[in-house]
Amino acid sequence: SAVISxxxxxxxxxxxxxxTIQCQVDSQVTMMxxxxxxxxxxxxxIATANQGSEATYESGFVIDKFPISRPNLTFSTLTVSNMSxxxxxxxxxxxxxxxxxxxxxxxGTRLTVV
Amino acid sequence: xxxVKQNSPSLSVQEGRISILNCDYTNSMFDYFLWYxxxxxxxxxxxxSISSIKDKNEDGxxxxxxNKSAKHLSLHxxxxxxxxxxxxxxxxxxxxxGNEKLTFGTGTRLTIIP
Numbered sequence: 001s002a003v004i005s006x007x008x009x010x011x012x013x014x015x016x017x018x019x020t021i022q023c024q025v026d027s028q029v030t031m032m033x034x035x036x037x038x039x040x041x042x043x044x045x046i047a048t049a050n051q052g053s054e055a056t057y058e059s060g061f062v063i064d065k066f067p068i069s070r071p072n073l074t075f076s077t078l079t080v081s082n083m084s085x086x087x088x089x090x091x092x093x094x095x096x097x098x099x100x101x102x103x104x105x106x107x108g109t110r111l112t113v114v
Numbered sequence: 115x116x117x118v119k120q121n122s123p124s125l126s127v128q129e130g131r132i133s134i135l136n137c138d139y140t141n142s143m144f145d146y147f148l149w150y151x152x153x154x155x156x157x158x159x160x161x162x163s164i165s166s167i168k169d170k171n172e173d174g175x176x177x178x179x180x181n182k183s184a185k186h187l188s189l190h191x192x193x194x195x196x197x198x199x200x201x202x203x204x205x206x207x208x209x210x211x212g213n214e215k216l217t218f219g220t221g222t223r224l225t226i227i228p
Binding site: 001009031041042043044045058094096102103104106108110 | 116118148150155156157158159160163203205214215216217218219220221
């Protein structure tokens with residue numbers, strides 16, 4: 001299984017500011033995903049980030065709000081832009097490797113917007 | 115539109131007994147199902163999965179059953195141990211249709227009583 005490191009693990013941010021979350025994997029992976037878990041809710045996919053192409057966003061999520069970078073096969077960033085209290089969530093990076101069927105998750109970034 | 119549902123938000127089971135967690139889905143295109151366990155302040159950890167071509171998959175204390183006609187799956191843990199106390203998420207994907215993204219249920223908090 002892949003070892004996934006997310007930074008920061010938690011942060012408290014002022015509304016109107018932006019936060020960039022980093023996801024580092026210890027091996028090359030083809031598919032990386034960014035999820036959000038709002039308080040008391042399920043995990044919701046924000047976007048799929050594949051190296052060498054634009055991220056694919058799910059319904060309800062837009063690139064201006066959640067820009068994603070995927071510069072290589074081991075690293076990705078998610079930026080939460082112009083934050084509001086409604087963005088307070090846990091943000092999770094997830095990866096899939098080759099023919100392995102299950103996805104692995106980082107430990108998450110707990111974001112609180114005040 | 116909640117395509118994957120876990121109708122029991124919480125479940126308490128005596129140590130040593132069987133824990134049964136349930137999950138229902140509505141999307142007929144789902145053909146691969148997974149269970150994840152999540153501890154506080156950690157990312158979800160993969161537990162066990164099942165393809166739609168099977169109706170049972172077993173791994174140690176964990177067994178997943180799939181009833182395609184009822185669009186229902188369940189996770190059995192036997193015997194239950196205190197370390198099994200966590201939130202369990204059911205997830206589904208339509209891999210056979212080229213869609214690797216996971217759709218998660220809302221989770222069931224399992225508490226094992228010593």
